[in-house]
Each structure stands twice: as structure tokens, then as C-alpha cells.
Amino acid sequence: MLTADGLTKRYGRFTAIEDISFTLHAGEVLGLVGESGSGKSTTVRCLVGLTKPDAGQVRYAGPKFRRGVQMVFQDPYASLNPRMTVAEIVGEGLLVHGIEKSSAGRRSRVGGLLEQVGLDKSDMDRYPRSFSGGQRQRIAIARAIAVEPKVLICDEPVSALDVSVQAQVVNVLRDMKLELGLSILFIAHDLAVVRYLCDRLVVLDGGRIAETGTREQIYANPRAPYTKSLLAAVPVPDPAAERLRRSAR
Ligand SMILES: Nc1ncnc2c1ncn2[C@@H]1O[C@H](COP(=O)(O)OP(=O)(O)OP(=O)(O)O)[C@@H](O)[C@H]1O
Ligand SMILES: [Mg+2]
Structure with a gap:
């Protein structure tokens, strides 16, 4: 690959x-x-x-390196934008790459992704500061896999x-x-x-x-x-x- x-x-x-x-x-x-x-x-x-x-x-x-190759970084406290909700963080790639244009559609996809990494759908309206390090890495993984790399x-x-x-x-x-x-x-x-x-x-x-x-x-x-x-x-x-x-x- x-x-x-x-x-x-x-x-x-x-x-x-x-x-x-x-x-x-x-x-x-x-x-x-x-x-x-x-x-x-x-x-x-x-x-x-x-x-x-x-x-x-x-x-x-x-094809499409920028979508096909995603990263998870070492520091879960620095790698998530503190001003964005989890829904925005995980859904950003779906928007940027034109995968899911409707906001309702993105929320539904984000909910599924959060469950895939062992978090709860209802976590999507929270901000990174209210999550532990391990939970933040789950969010980072959900963000990475969102665009189907x-x-x-x-x-x-x-x-x-x-x-x-x-x-x-x-x-x-x-x-x-x-x-x-x-x-x-x-x-x-x-x-x-x-x-x-x-x-x-x-x-x-x-x-x-x-x-x-x-x-x-x-x-x-x-x-x-x-x-x-x-x-x-x-x-x-x-x-x-x-x-x-x-x-x-
Ligand atoms: N921007 C830079 N300018 C100068 N030297 C650098 C720069 N980035 C890395 N280095 C040097 O290159 C070497 C390799 O660094 P690198 O960050 O790749 O190591 P690493 O294996 O990832 O280490 P760690 O396990 O600590 O993350 C180190 O000696 C480092 O000091
Ligand atoms: Mg290193």
C-alpha cells in the first residue's frame, strides 16, 4: 500500500x-x-x-493520498482542536472530502463511528477537554477512519x-x-x-x-x-x- x-x-x-x-x-x-x-x-x-x-x-x-492515508498522533491532548465538538472533529473529514454533505447525515455517521471505537453516540456534543487520554485517542481513531482510509x-x-x-x-x-x-x-x-x-x-x-x-x-x-x-x-x-x-x- x-x-x-x-x-x-x-x-x-x-x-x-x-x-x-x-x-x-x-x-x-x-x-x-x-x-x-x-x-x-x-x-x-x-x-x-x-x-x-x-x-x-x-x-x-x-488513489487520493490525502484521504487514503490518515494519522493518529502521540499526544491526545494536543491533537484535537479544543474549540470543536467531537461531532465537528470526527465529521470534518466527511465534509472536507465531500463524503457526507448534509449535517444530519454527518451526525449519523459520526454516531456510528463513535460506537465503532467504543464511545457513545451521545458523546458527540461534548468537547475534547471532558475526555480522558484514552477516550481522546478513540476520538482521534474515529476521526482517522471516518474518511475510509x-x-x-x-x-x-x-x-x-x-x-x-x-x-x-x-x-x-x-x-x-x-x-x-x-x-x-x-x-x-x-x-x-x-x-x-x-x-x-x-x-x-x-x-x-x-x-x-x-x-x-x-x-x-x-x-x-x-x-x-x-x-x-x-x-x-x-x-x-x-x-x-x-x-x-
Ligand atoms: N526539525 C529538526 N531539526 C533538527 N533535528 C531534528 C529535527 N527533527 C528531528 N531531529 C533529530 O533527528 C533525530 C530523529 O528524530 P525523530 O523525531 O525522528 O526520532 P524518534 O525516533 O521519533 O524519537 P522519539 O521516540 O523520541 O519520538 C533526533 O536526533 C532529532 O533530534
Ligand atoms: Mg517520535
Whole structure:
């Protein structure tokens, strides 16, 4: 669905990412992992056109990139306009992309979207300030899926949330993958969350790809020393992973 081909981005003489290539396939969840500063967000910004790479290109297999590729950001307190109601926030894309021109039609669609992410129809007339972090991420997900995208890019969507709430939001994303057949690029530094959600992983180290593989390959047999050290940093037994596993049942 979405391909990064040799993406390189420099800030002055500092190379933030170098020769990053990977493909997000239809219907898969691809994890982009690495420590803070490894270049995850720079890669995402190049992918969605917020930053122009110094080299390389992005290819998208579908039509209408702006509608087809949607994002969920890390900070649910900064990513929702505080002056807009939930109905306006979630319905905006329906209006902008001409999907639902009548306001009654949009309200009805928004109600359905809110229920899809585990919120209530009656939440639509409230403002973001009256929702918790986890609920705000559900609103952000509803906004993203409203325009029926092919690709969802989530840049550390649960890092700012309590661990117990992380599992709920990850479950919503997993449901979206299963119900809508979405391709998801999921950025994280927490390997427990990634393990639960992702089919394949791309591991970044210092702006370069350290390793790429299926979840099974990487967790059972990490090849790059950097991946091994990232995995070693996940405590075992892992309470976060355990909670995710339990909530998944
Ligand atoms: N606008 C910028 N100007 C200068 N340097 C930048 C800029 N944006 C990012 N960088 C640098 O590029 C490197 C990669 O940053 P990036 O935000 O992509 O990392 P990240 O993997 O997303 O980290 P985190 O997990 O903390 O979000 C970092 O060293 C960062 O300081
Ligand atoms: Mg980042």
C-alpha cells in the first residue's frame, strides 16, 4: 500500500534518517520500532509529506493520498482542536472530502463511528477537554477512519497513556485492522505493545534500518545486536504485555 524507498533526511550536517526502505502491505500491521531519536517520526513525516526528504521517495498504491492515508498522533491532548465538538472533529473529514454533505447525515455517521471505537453516540456534543487520554485517542481513531482510509499511521499512539488504557486503545486498532482491513504503520518504542499488534517489524537504530522481519522471526531469533538489546530491555515477565494478553481474551 505504502512504500518508503531510500528515504534520507538531514538537518544541517546531522543525518536523521538514511536510506530507509520498507513496504507496508495491504491489511498488515507493520511496527516501526527504535529508541528515542532513532528517526521514527522523521520517517513518518517524510511518508506523509510533512517533511521533504533529501533523497528517496514515497509510493502509495491507492488513489487520493490525502484521504487514503490518515494519522493518529502521540499526544491526545494536543491533537484535537479544543474549540470543536467531537461531532465537528470526527465529521470534518466527511465534509472536507465531500463524503457526507448534509449535517444530519454527518451526525449519523459520526454516531456510528463513535460506537465503532467504543464511545457513545451521545458523546458527540461534548468537547475534547471532558475526555480522558484514552477516550481522546478513540476520538482521534474515529476521526482517522471516518474518511475510509486504506492506511493508518499511528506515531506512538499509546505512549502518553496509562498502561491499563494502552491495552484498550491497542485493541481498538486491532479491531479496525480486522473489521476494515486497514493497513497500519504502528510506531512505538515499547516492544510489548508491538508484539501484540504487529505482523512485521522494522527496527531503526540511529536513523538506519537495523533489521526487518516477521514478528515471529524477530522475537524468536533477533539477528541485529541492537534488536537483541531492545528485546532484552523488555522485562520478562512483562506486566504490560501480560495485561494486553489478558484483555485480548
Ligand atoms: N526539525 C529538526 N531539526 C533538527 N533535528 C531534528 C529535527 N527533527 C528531528 N531531529 C533529530 O533527528 C533525530 C530523529 O528524530 P525523530 O523525531 O525522528 O526520532 P524518534 O525516533 O521519533 O524519537 P522519539 O521516540 O523520541 O519520538 C533526533 O536526533 C532529532 O533530534
Ligand atoms: Mg517520535
